Amino acid sequence: MPDLLKAEGTPAVRHRPRAATALAAVPTGAPVSQVWAALGTAGVLRDLYDLYDHDDHDDRGGGTAAAPDPARLADLIGAVDARGDNGVTLSVLVQTASALPVLAACAPEKGPVRQALDAALSGTSTVALAATDSAAAGSDLAGLGTEVAIGPDGLLVTGGKRWITTACGADWLLVLARHRPGRHFTSFTWVLVPARAPGVRVRPADTDLLTGSATGHVELDGVRLPADHIVGRPGRGMAVFAQHMGTERLAGALWAVALTSRVLADTKERLTRRHFDGRPLWQHDAVRQRYAACLVQVRQLRALCESLGERVARRQDLAAAALLKSAAGLVADPVLAACAQLQGADGFGRGGAQRIRGEAGVLGIGGGVTELVLAAVADNADTVLTELRS
Numbered sequence: 001m002p003d004l005l006k007a008e009g010t011p012a013v014r015h016r017p018r019a020a021t022a023l024a025a026v027p028t029g030a031p032v033s034q035v036w037a038a039l040g041t042a043g044v045l046r047d048l049y050d051l052y053d054h055d056d057h058d059d060r061g062g063g064t065a066a067a068p069d070p071a072r073l074a075d076l077i078g079a080v081d082a083r084g085d086n087g088v089t090l091s092v093l094v095q096t097a098s099a100l101p102v103l104a105a106c107a108p109e110k111g112p113v114r115q116a117l118d119a120a121l122s123g124t125s126t127v128a129l130a131a132t133d134s135a136a137a138g139s140d141l142a143g144l145g146t147e148v149a150i151g152p153d154g155l156l157v158t159g160g161k162r163w164i165t166t167a168c169g170a171d172w173l174l175v176l177a178r179h180r181p182g183r184h185f186t187s188f189t190w191v192l193v194p195a196r197a198p199g200v201r202v203r204p205a206d207t208d209l210l211t212g213s214a215t216g217h218v219e220l221d222g223v224r225l226p227a228d229h230i231v232g233r234p235g236r237g238m239a240v241f242a243q244h245m246g247t248e249r250l251a252g253a254l255w256a257v258a259l260t261s262r263v264l265a266d267t268k269e270r271l272t273r274r275h276f277d278g279r280p281l282w283q284h285d286a287v288r289q290r291y292a293a294c295l296v297q298v299r300q301l302r303a304l305c306e307s308l309g310e311r312v313a314r315r316q317d318l319a320a321a322a323l324l325k326s327a328a329g330l331v332a333d334p335v336l337a338a339c340a341q342l343q344g345a346d347g348f349g350r351g352g353a354q355r356i357r358g359e360a361g362v363l364g365i366g367g368g369v370t371e372l373v374l375a376a377v378a379d380n381a382d383t384v385l386t387e388l389r390s
Helices: 017-023 032-041 069-083 086-106 110-121 235-275 285-315 318-342 344-348 353-364 370-379 379-389
Strands: 049-053 064-070 129-130 145-151 152-162 171-176 188-194 199-204 218-223
Touching: 017 032, 017 069, 032 086, 032 110, 064 069, 064 086, 064 235, 064 285, 069 086, 069 235, 069 285, 086 110, 086 171, 086 188, 086 344, 086 353, 110 188, 129 152, 145 171, 145 188, 145 370, 152 171, 152 188, 171 218, 171 235, 171 379, 188 218, 188 235, 235 285, 235 318, 235 353, 285 318, 318 344, 318 353, 318 370, 318 379, 344 353, 370 379
Parallel strands: 129 171
Antiparallel strands: 049 064, 145 152, 152 218, 171 188, 199 218
16 A cells, blocks of 8 residues: 655655556546556456456356455555546456456356456456446345346346446446345345446536546336346345455545545645745644644544555455455545635645545445444444454
């Protein structure tokens, strides 16, 4: 993981991350497709994962699954975040931490699911994870209304998805749909939908935030597909999603560290340039104390990522993932709010902390609202207390 607030010009403690090298030639402001292609061409996306054989109890009876290496994931997110386009970072994060692991967990040796996975890993195509539904609140996946009818002649997908990251630029939509009524977790299935298939309509989300994420709303009007576009076993959709949810939460916490570190560095530079009462703002004790408190919070979050990263990525420890997700939500907004105030009027300018704070609000919502995830932490209070006292 990149050193916190490394000063410009300071010699690197270790080699430059491959992701940063891969992105060095990508122009500022490039769309996510270009960033994704550069990462794939350099082998960064494929090397992010340890591929291992499934046992007989997997979701499709053999093949490979992806467990991201936490250090490589941190390097990747840090390198993309350093470009300063939060929308592009969000898109890369969701694809690497959610869409690709789900595809890898379910891809057979050949067929469209394997083709989509291989193309995404090589950077030649992008995948949008389409879970949040038009028929239910974002946190109520069991209430989704998108349906897939599985018949002898193939699949029929009908419904709608809202606030889907990468939707407006994706080649594939990884759609979570119900194949039978009810809220039981076995009622849901993943379907791989070509973004240009007849019946698919995508419109941009009405927002000025995170524009680089290509976020949009998706309508699925009687989309007909061959049976091999089912991703994994019917009825295993929610289980597979839950299995890999921790990876996205780890990635979100890593992004919170990278983002707040970047804004803190920018804020410190601004404070050294601006003067009050004949001396730089940075030299005033009240300013330094508030800034230092933010440093402590971010450093604590990074330590939590380092201590729990392996448990989340390798052991799919959802309780540890809930701790990380909650911590990211509790740290990011207060730190960015402090930076926004310390930047004063400059914080409202282009690239200022006020806008960044608005975009970073996704860290407290995406992948689970902080308050709901805290409930999961409370459910595991005894385990956490035992670990704290061991």
